[in-house]
Amino acid sequence: MSEHIVSPKVYIVIFASLMLGTGLTVWAAFQNFHQYNIVIALGIATIKATLVVLYFMHARYSPGRTQLVIVCSIFWLAIMLALTLADYDTRPHDITLAAPQVFYCV
Amino acid sequence: MSNTPLTPDLELPDEHYLNATYGSGIRSWLLTTDHKRIALLYLASVTVFFFIGGVLATMIRIHLLTPGGALVTPETYNKLFTMHGVAMIFFFLIPSIPAVFGNFLIPLMIGAKDLAFPKINLLSWYIYLIGGGFVLYSFSTGGLDTGWTFYTPLSSVYSNSAVTPAVIGIFINGFSSILTGLNFIVTIHTMRAPGMTWFRLPLFAWAHYATSLVMILGTPVVAITLLLAGLERMFHLGFFNPALGGDPILFQHLFWFYSHPAVYIMILPAMGVVSEIIPTFARKPIFGYSFIAGSSIAIAVIGFLVWAHHMFVTGESTYAALTFSFLSYLVAIPSAVKVFNWTSTLYKGSISWDPPMVYALGFIGLFVIGGLTGLFLACLGLDIHIHDTYFVVAHFHYIMVGGAVMGYVGGLHFWWPKITGRLYPKSLSQFAAIILFVGFNLTFFPQFILGYLGMPRRYHTYPPEFQVLNVLSTAGASILALGYLLPMSYLIWSMRYGKVAGPNPWPATGLEWKTDSPPLTENFHVTPEVTWEPYDFQNRPDLGLAAGARPLAPAHGDD
Ligand code: HEM
Ligand SMILES: [Cu+2]
Numbered sequence: 001m002s003e004h005i006v007s008p009k010v011y012i013v014i015f016a017s018l019m020l021g022t023g024l025t026v027w028a029a030f031q032n033f034h035q036y037n038i039v040i041a042l043g044i045a046t047i048k049a050t051l052v053v054l055y056f057m058h059a060r061y062s063p064g065r066t067q068l069v070i071v072c073s074i075f076w077l078a079i080m081l082a083l084t085l086a087d088y089d090t091r092p093h094d095i096t097l098a099a100p101q102v103f104y105c106v
Numbered sequence: 107m108s109n110t111p112l113t114p115d116l117e118l119p120d121e122h123y124l125n126a127t128y129g130s131g132i133r134s135w136l137l138t139t140d141h142k143r144i145a146l147l148y149l150a151s152v153t154v155f156f157f158i159g160g161v162l163a164t165m166i167r168i169h170l171l172t173p174g175g176a177l178v179t180p181e182t183y184n185k186l187f188t189m190h191g192v193a194m195i196f197f198f199l200i201p202s203i204p205a206v207f208g209n210f211l212i213p214l215m216i217g218a219k220d221l222a223f224p225k226i227n228l229l230s231w232y233i234y235l236i237g238g239g240f241v242l243y244s245f246s247t248g249g250l251d252t253g254w255t256f257y258t259p260l261s262s263v264y265s266n267s268a269v270t271p272a273v274i275g276i277f278i279n280g281f282s283s284i285l286t287g288l289n290f291i292v293t294i295h296t297m298r299a300p301g302m303t304w305f306r307l308p309l310f311a312w313a314h315y316a317t318s319l320v321m322i323l324g325t326p327v328v329a330i331t332l333l334l335a336g337l338e339r340m341f342h343l344g345f346f347n348p349a350l351g352g353d354p355i356l357f358q359h360l361f362w363f364y365s366h367p368a369v370y371i372m373i374l375p376a377m378g379v380v381s382e383i384i385p386t387f388a389r390k391p392i393f394g395y396s397f398i399a400g401s402s403i404a405i406a407v408i409g410f411l412v413w414a415h416h417m418f419v420t421g422e423s424t425y426a427a428l429t430f431s432f433l434s435y436l437v438a439i440p441s442a443v444k445v446f447n448w449t450s451t452l453y454k455g456s457i458s459w460d461p462p463m464v465y466a467l468g469f470i471g472l473f474v475i476g477g478l479t480g481l482f483l484a485c486l487g488l489d490i491h492i493h494d495t496y497f498v499v500a501h502f503h504y505i506m507v508g509g510a511v512m513g514y515v516g517g518l519h520f521w522w523p524k525i526t527g528r529l530y531p532k533s534l535s536q537f538a539a540i541i542l543f544v545g546f547n548l549t550f551f552p553q554f555i556l557g558y559l560g561m562p563r564r565y566h567t568y569p570p571e572f573q574v575l576n577v578l579s580t581a582g583a584s585i586l587a588l589g590y591l592l593p594m595s596y597l598i599w600s601m602r603y604g605k606v607a608g609p610n611p612w613p614a615t616g617l618e619w620k621t622d623s624p625p626l627t628e629n630f631h632v633t634p635e636v637t638w639e640p641y642d643f644q645n646r647p648d649l650g651l652a653a654g655a656r657p658l659a660p661a662h663g664d665d
Contacts, residue, residue: 076323079410084359087414087426 004061014055021048116608118527122624139224140627145210146525147231152198152206155238158245159193162186164587167549167580173570183566184251185267191254193245196276197238199506200368202514203375204321205234205286207521208314212290214524214618214625215308217299217634222292223285230285237279244272253564255365258346258357262338269339273332280329283371287321290314299617301636305396308616308640312399313378316406320367320374323410328364331357355420362413370409372506373473374402376513377444380466383520384448386614387463388455389651391641394447401440408437418489427486434484441477445470460612461535465516468543472508476501479554494564497557503550515542515593522597523611527623528604530596538596542589548582613649615641620648 025044033040054060059070123142127134135143166186169177178186209227213220221227244250248268252261261269294307294315334345335357344350346357385392392398414422414430448470457463479501483489492498516539523529552575557563561572568576610619615638621630638645 073323076410080327080360080363083411083414083426083429084356084363086429087355087359087422090423090425091421092423 004058006055006058006061010055014051017051018048021045116606118606119622119624119626121626122527122622123627124526124624126627137228139220139228141209141213141221141224141227142525142625142627144227144231145206148201148205148209148234151231151234151238152202155193155197158242159190159198160587160590162190162193164583166190167583169566170568170576171580173568173573175566178566180566181251182249184253184564185249187564188250188253188267189245192241192250192272192276194506195254195368195372196279197234197241199372199510200283201234201286202372203379203510203517204290204314204317204371205230205282206514207310207379207517208286208290208317208375210525211521211618212293212311212314213297214621214629215311215616216294216297216302217617217630217636218293218297219628219630221289222297223289226285227289230282230289233282233285234279237275237277237282240271240275240278244268244270244275247271255361256332256335256357257361258335258338258352258354259348262335262345263347263349270336273336277329277333277336280325283321283325287318287325290318291322299634299636302617303636305399306636306638306640307399308378309381309392309395309398309402310375310378310616313374313381313402316402317371317374317378319403319406320371320409324364324367324371327360328368331360331364334360355417355422358417358420359414362416363410366413366416367406367409369502369505370405372510373513374405376469376510376517377402379513379517379520380448380469381444382614382616383462383466383516384451385641386520386612387458387460387466388452389458389643390451390455391639391643392447393450393453394443395640397443398447401443404440405437408433408440412437412484415484415489418486419493431484431486435481438477438481441473445474445477459536461530461532461539462516462520464536464539465512465519465542468539469509469512469516472504472512472543472546476504476506476509479504492557494562495557496553496561496563499563500550500553500557503553508546508550512542512546515539515590518593518597520612521618522600523607524618524623524625526601526604527607528600529607529611530600530604534596535593538589538592541585541592545582545585545587545589549579549586550582552576552578552582610649613651615643615646615649 021044025041028037028040028044053070059067123140126140135147138144138147165177166183169175169183169186175183209221212218245268248266250269250272251267252265252269256269256273261273294311298307334343337343338345338347338350338352342350344352346352346354348354381392381398412430412434414426415434418427418431479497483492483498483501519530519535556572556575556579559572561568607623609621609623611623613619617634617636618625620634643649643651
C-alpha cells in the first residue's frame with residue numbers, strides 16, 4: 001500500500017468544509033425551495049460525501065485500480081437509482097388514466 | 107468399487123490438513139485460518155440450516171396433503187413457509203457452494219497456499235454464525251411470518267412475529283457474504299501460480315469471480331433495505347409505510363435489486379461446478395471455454411438489470427414493466443450459451459456415468475426447465491395470470507433445488523475424494539442421484555400445473571379439486587428426502603470406510619488434482635507451474651491416460 005502523507009492543513013480545510021456543508025443543510029431545511037428542497041439537500045450531501053471519499057478515505061491518492069472500483073460501485077448505484085426512478089417517473093399521475101391497458105395488448 | 111486401475115494400493119498421505127496439529131483439538135478448528143478447514147466449518151453449518159429448512163419444508167408438504175390443511179393453524183403455516191425460505195436462501199443456498207467449495211477449491215485451483223485474507227475468511231464464518239444466531243432466535247421466539255421477501259408494510263407494521271431479530275440477523279449475515287466475495291476477487295487477481303493466466307483459470311473460478319461481483323455490489327443494498335424496514339418497525343421512521351410518508355413499492359425495488367442478482371449468487375457457482383464435471387467425464391476439453399467464462403460475467407452484469415420483473419403486478423409503471431420484461435429475456439441468453447456449450451462438450455465425448463456426472467446431467471435438464479419457465483414469467487401478459495401462484499414456486503425450485511442444490515450435491519461427490527481422501531460406494535451414489543431426480547420432479551412438476559390452474563402460493567388451504575396434484579407433490583417430497591439422506595449417510599460412512607482415492611481418481615485436469623488427497627495445509631509441496639491449457643486431456647501424460655488414444659478408463663474400474 002502506498003503511504004501518502006496528507007498534511008494536517010488539508011484535513012482541517014476539508015473538516016471545515018464539511019461543517020460548513022452541515023450548517024448549510026440545516027439552514028436549507030428551514031427554507032422552502034418547493035420542488036428543489038430535496039435537490040438542494042441531496043446536492044450538499046453528495047458534495048460532502050465526495051470530499052470524505054476523496055480526502056478522508058484517501059481515494060484521491062489511491063492507485064488507479066482502487067479508483068476504478070469506486071467509480072464502478074457509483075455506477076452500480078446509478079443503475080439502481082436510474083431504473084427505479086424510471087418506474088416512478090413513468091407512472092400515470094392522473095389516476096383516472098386506464099394504465100394497465102397496455103398489459104393486455106402486448 | 108476400486109480405484110484407478112493403474113495404481114492399485116493407495117494410502118492416505120501421512121500429513122494433511124485434517125490431521126495437521128496446530129494448537130489442540132477443537133481450538134485448531136475454531137481458530138484455523140486454513141481455507142480448507144474453514145470450508146469444512148461452513149459445510150457443517152450450512153448443513154444444519156439445510157436440515158432446519160428441510161424439516162420446515164416437510165411440515166409444509168404434510169400440511170398440504172388435505173385441502174383444509176392437515177397439520178397446523180393458518181398463522182403457523184405462514185411461519186413455516188417464511189422460515190423455510192429464510193433458512194434455505196440466506197443461510198443455506200447463498201453460502202453453500204461459494205463458502206464450502208469456493209473456499210476449499212479456489213486456492214487449490216489457482217495454485218495458491220490460501221486465500222488472500224485468511225483471517226477475514228475465518229471472520230466471515232463467525233459473522234455467519236452470529237447472523238444465523240439472530241435468525242434462530244427469531245425462529246424460536248415467535249417465529250417469522252412475512253415471507254422471505256419481508257414486504258412492507260406487513261413486515262414493518264402489521265406482522266406480530268419476531269421480524270426485528272430476523273432482519274438484524276440477515277443484515278449481519280450479509281457481511282459474511284461480502285467478505286467472502288472480496289476474498290475471492292483479491293485472491294483470483296493476485297495469487298495465481300506462474301503460468302495460470304486468466305484464460306487458463308478453471309471455469310469454476312470464473313463463476314466464483316462473477317458471483318463475488320454480485321455479492322459485493324448487491325449485498326449492501328439488501329442489508330440496508332432490511333435495516334430500514336427494521337428501523338421503520340422499531341422507531342416508526344417513514345421509509346416504506348405510506349401512513350408515515352413512505353412508499354411500499356420502494357421496498358420492493360430495493361429488495362429485488364439485490365434479490366434477483368442473489369438468485370445468480372445461487373446458480374452461478376453451481377454452473378461452475380457443472381463446467382468442471384462435464385469435461386472430466388466426457389474426457390474432452392470443454393467446448394467454448396471463453397464463452398462460458400464470459401457468460402458468467404454477462405449473467406452477473408445483466409442480472410442486475412432485471413429486478414422489477416418481480417413487480418409486474420404491484421403497480422409499477424407500464425413502461426418500466428416493458429423494459430424489465432425485455433431485459434429479463436436478455437439474461438436468458440448467457441444462460442443458454444452455457445447449456446449449449448455443455449451439450450456440445452458431451453457431443454462425441456467418451457462419457458462415463460460416474461456419480462458426479464449423473465448429478466451434472468440432472469442439473470442441465472432441470473436448469474433448462476427452470477430457466478425456460480422464467481421466460482414464461484417474464485412475459486407481461488402471462489405473468490398477470492401466474493404471478494404469486496404455484497407456477498412461480500415450481501419455477502424457482504427447478505432452478506434453486508434442481509439446479510443449485512443438484513450442483514452442490516454433484517460437487518460434493520466430485521470433490522469428496524479430494525476433501526476426505528476417500529471414495530464412496532459408486533452404485534449406491536448413482537442410485538441416490540436418480541432418486542433425487544425422480545423425487546424432485548414428482549415434487550415440483552405438479553406445482554407447475556397447480557399454478558397454471560390458479561392455485562395461489564402462500565395459502566394454508568386450497569380447493570378440493572387441487573388435492574390430487576398436492577398429494578403427488580407430497581409423495582415426491584418423501585422420495586426427495588430419501589435422495590438427500592442417502593448421500594448424507596454414505597458420505598459420512600466413507601470418511602472412515604471408503605476406499606482411499608489417491609490424488610486424482612477420476613482423473614481430472616485441474617490443479618487441485620495435482621496435490622495429495624487430502625491436501626497438506628500448504629496445499630502443494632512445491633508451487634506448481636501451469637504449462638497446459640485448461641481441460642486438455644491430450645497433452646497431459648501426468649494424468650496416466652493412454653497416450654494419444656482417447657482415454658476410456660472409467661475412474662472406478664468395474665465394480
Ligand atoms: C432465465 C432467467 C430467469 C428469468 C427470465 C426469471 C424470471 C422470473 C420472474 C419473471 C419471476 C417473477 C414471477 C412472479 O412472481 O410472478 C421469477 C421468480 C423467481 N425466480 Fe426466476 N427467472 C430466471 C432465473 C432464475 C434463477 C437462476 C433463479 C434462482 C437460482 C430464480 C429464482 C427465482 C425466485 C426465487 C423467484 C421467486 C421469488 C419470490 O417471489 O419469492 N430465477 N423469475
Ligand atoms: Cu428475478
